[in-house]
Amino acid sequence: MKILDCSNYKSALISASNVLSLSQERLIEILKAIQDTQDVSDYHHQCFSELLQYLNYEPTKLTSHWFHGTRIIDINSYFENGLMPKAEGYKILIPFLKGLAKNIEHSKHQSSMFGLSKLGKELLGQDDEGPFATLFKQKAQDKNYHFTQCPEAVEDIAEDLVGANFHVITESFMKVTRPALIEFIGEADDTTLENTLYYLHQVIHGESEHDAARRIDAFFMGNGKTIPSDKIKAVHFLDNNEIVQNMNFAIPSQ
Known part of the structure; x- marks a missing residue:
């Protein structure tokens, strides 16, 4: 089984080279020869899909390393119970937030601050269950990555608990939890490999690792299944x- 690792440029280069059975030097040479696709919308998927065909990639x-942004309540929960989808996670999160809501008065909204967002999630159904993660660690480490700030679920x-005073709970939540990334091994596909090649290509052509990671939307969707x-x-x-x-952690065989 081949494993991608986009923790940083070096790990991405090593793992992609291994997947493609190329030396790192040869992969860099190939990517250097491809024109810069930075400003060409959606071009890179076609470009790197064709590259895989050119390389006779079978x-x-x-699988890949994935990075789930969150705020930690109990680290042992992940090591004992895994990374849970929303429905299971709510069984832990709701009692925790109810504890923070004690003695906070419920204040009615004229309209819900998050009504449209909640409706959208209901319409998504199973597709909103997660767990979700991103391929690039540097993207998940970005200070604007909202999952490590105050997750939407919180x-x-x-808001359901205290209405317009929801911010009192969210502020308390931020104080008693820590921002973190959960790194796990999960399924990947050829699109994941294409995104890895695009990231490498952009860095080789002069873009910073951080900016290259930020520009690419490469996500894991758990479809309601717990990550063991x-x-x-x-x-x-x-x-x-x-x-x-x-x-x-069960080290995967390669």
């Missing part, structure tokens, strides 16, 4: 760069 079972539940605890590699805390390894 589709194989791919805002939704807080032995697939979780580590928790990366963003407030102090601490990395907590999962001692029960």
Whole structure:
């Protein structure tokens, strides 16, 4: 089984080279020869799909490192129960937020702050269950990545609990939790490989690693299935760069 790792440029280059059975030097040479696609909308998927055909790449079972942005309530929960979809996660989150809501008066809105957002999620159904993650660690580390600030689920539940005073709960939540990334191994496909090549291409052509990662939307959708605890590699805390390894992580064979 081949594994992609887009933690940074070096890991992406090593893993993509391994997947394609090329030396790193040869892959760089090939990507240098492709014109800069930075300003060509949606061109890169066609470009790198054709590159895979040119290289006679045979589709194989791919997995990848993925990065789920969140705020940690209990780190042991991930190592014991895995990374849960929304419905299961709510069973932990709602009681936790109810505890923060004690003695906070319910104040009615004239209209819900998050009404349209909630409706959209209801319409999405199973597609909104997650868990969700991004391919690029640097994208998930961005300070504007809202999942590591105050997740939408927290805002939704807080508003249900105390109405217009929801911000009191969200502010408390931010104080008692820590921003982090959950790194896990999950399924990938040829589009994931194409996005990895696009990222490498942009960096090779002079774009910063951070900007190249930010521009590419490459996401994992869990479709309501829990990521097993032995697939979780580590928790990366963003407030102090601490990395907590999962001692029960099952190292995948390659």
